[in-house]
Amino acid sequence: MRIPFDNSYAALPDGFFTRLSPTPVKEPKLLAWNADLADMLGIEGADAAERAEVFGGNILPDGADPLAQLYAGHQFGNFNPQLGDGRAILLGEVKDKDGTRRDIQLKGAGPTPYSRRGDGRAWLGPVLREYLISEAMHALGVPTTRALAAVATGEAILRETGPLPGAIVTRVAASHLRVGTFQVFAHRGETEALKTLTDYAIARHYPKVDGPLGLLRAVCAAQAELVAQWMSLGFIHGVMNTDNCSISGETIDYGPCAFMDAFHQGRVFSSIDRQGRYAYGNQPQIVVWNMAQLATALLQQMDDKETAVDEATEIVHDMPELIEAAWLRRFAAKIGISSPRPEDVDLINELLSLMQADGADFTNTFRSLGTERARDHFTNLEAFDAWAQNWRDRIEGEPDPHAVMHAVNPAVIPRNHRIEQMIEAAVEGDMAPFERLLKALACPFVETDAELQRPPSEDEIIPATFCGT
Known part of the structure; x- marks a missing residue:
């Protein structure tokens, strides 16, 4: 196998990471391989057996410089001064065919100095879940990490429910720099390391910006667009x-x-989010909070802190307006409006309120707008019909509203119950449901598999999801 590594993070000071190799596994077997992504990354050669050995962590390819990255972070609002890659190892970086630098990282590759008493492993369910959902997000046009490979390890992983089949996912990212990467050096008062990291992040991601506050502004803009898309x-x-x-x-x-x-605006899936901090409707506020933490960290390297604090505060305070503008643009397109007006917010929110009151399916309701099927999602037909008349009046004169809607409203999403059914089958050795989902999710705006569009029946509903650790 030939991987054109061009490693830059490994050239940073040793305090940014710990060098170590993946822990070999018993019997690696390739479960999924993203050939298109491999081609984009310039990866050549190798059969399934060698891919399993490399991306299972048993063979270190030429040019790799494996390491586990250091970072800190606020977890549910509580600061942990040292986290780091507890089960992930960065093999190295490549420049893809577009010239963009990409990390190649093994997730579930064994313990590291940052494992915090964990085993450093992953089990099959979360690995296939991440593979499917990250690739689905990519097909939906959402900025995301991607999945290159999934490998079964041939080893049992112990979790609360007992032994489970082990696996490793190979994750590809523009980088694995996080807000927490800046927080760890700011918390330690390591100003020179913080400056080095800031310069590196600017050069890698935002080469046109100037200094820490330019970086802050660019990250805020990127995160505002991302959360609106979510x-x-x-x-x-x-x-x-x-x-x-x-x-x-x-x-x-x-x-x-x-x-x-x-x-529902208050919908929570995470089994550990008992207070609803990260509920659907809270996400815009949380991303602003996260950017305030980034600002706090970046400011530690500034000489004129008083002036810098004022500018950083203004940047963060401007972020809700960025999110609102991106939200309006995206939701307006979902109802066929190409040139949104401020008053369209009320029209959109009225529809969302009707959907919440009637428990309407989010994806299928938007997909069916403009057809007779739209009424099927509502019980208060009088209220919906009144809204629909106002909507039809609004889109009159809009350029091809139905084409606009179909370009942004997916027919197929990775529904929770389908993911769980896929995992159950994979644990028994049946990868057919995984392949079926992967194929459909690659073309999310095309109605190719009607059964996968169906919401869960009452006995299929999955009320909570779990972290894989």
Whole structure:
């Protein structure tokens, strides 16, 4: 196998990471391989057996410089001064065919100095879940980490429910720099390391910006667009901790995430989010909170802190307006409006209120707008019909509203119950449901598999999702 490594993070000071190799596994077997992504990354050669050995952690490819990254983070609002890659190892970086630098990381590759008494492993369910959902997000046009490979390890992983089949997912990202990466050096008072990290992040992700506050402004803009896109798809991240908030503006860490079926602003899926901190409707406020933590960290390197604090505060305080503008643009498109007006917010929110009151399916309701099927999602038909008349009046004269809607309202999403059914089958050795889902999710705006569009029946509903650790 030939991987054109061009490693830059490994050239940073040793205090940014710990060098170590993946822990070999007993019997690696390739379960999934993303050939298109491999081609984009310039990866050549190798059969399934060698891919399993490399991305199972048994063979270190030429040019790799494996390491576990250091970071800190606020977890559910509580600061942990040292986290780090507890079960992930960065093999190295490549420049893809577009010239973009990409990390190649093994997740579930064994213990590291940051494992915090964990085993450093992952089991099959979360690995296949991350593979499917990250690739689905990519097909939906959402900035995201991607999945290159899934490998079964041939080893049992002990979790609360007992032994489970082990697996490793290979994650590809624009980088794995997080808000928490800046927080760890700011908390330690390591100003020179913080400056080095800031310069590195700017050069890698935002080369046109100037200084720490330029970086802050760019990350805020990227995160504002990202969270608005999540909202427009009914996506709930579930663990918006600062260590899961990417500097590049990509969606990262698909733990207890989910796409909503029945719409509700307060919907929570994460089994550990007992207070609803990361509920669907709270995500815009949380991303602003996360950016305030980034600002606090970046400010530690500034000489004129008083002036810098004022500017950083203004940048963060401007972020809700960025989110609102991005939210309006995306939700307006969902109802066929290409050129939104401020008053369209009321029209959109009225529909969302009707959906919440009737428990309407988020994805299918938007997909069916403009057809007779739309009424089927509501019990208060009089209220919906009144809204629909106002909506038809509003889109009159809009350029091809139905084409606009179909371009942004997916027919197929990775529904929770389908993910769970897929995992159950995979544990028994049946990968057919995984392949079926993967194929359908690659073309989310095309109605190719009607059964996968169906919301869960009452006995299929999955009320909670779990982290894989």
